Amino acid sequence: MSKWQCGVCGYIFDGDEAPEKCPKCGAPKEKFQKLDDDTAAKVERSRYTNNLHMELLTLLEKAKEVSEKGIEDELDPPCVQIFEATKAFATDIQQRIKAEIKGHISKNKWG
Numbered sequence: 001m002s003k004w005q006c007g008v009c010g011y012i013f014d015g016d017e018a019p020e021k022c023p024k025c026g027a028p029k030e031k032f033q034k035l036d037d038d039t040a041a042k043v044e045r046s047r048y049t050n051n052l053h054m055e056l057l058t059l060l061e062k063a064k065e066v067s068e069k070g071i072e073d074e075l076d077p078p079c080v081q082i083f084e085a086t087k088a089f090a091t092d093i094q095q096r097i098k099a100e101i102k103g104h105i106s107k108n109k110w111g
């Protein structure tokens, strides 16, 4: 399957042919250009990485939930320290992932 990019908004469409009109901005079929194999491969790589980021976000969210339960449970100070450190770490990485994904989107790098 080939990839087609909208020359107006940058939207990338997967298909054997360009769509009749852009699903994002409504530009006509003629505005689409076929991506060369190299660029199409980069788009796939980028999508894969974004999915990994999304998966990590979910796992980190779970780590935060568990940490909050531990902090609430408050068995003893060393335990609470571990939960607090985990929560802070998970929050930090989540912010970095969100900034990274936002960067990809704003640069409109590979759709």
Ligand SMILES: [Zn+2]
Residues within 6 Å of the ligand: 006, 007, 008, 009, 010, 011, 022, 023, 024, 025, 026, 027
């Ligand atoms: Zn478009």
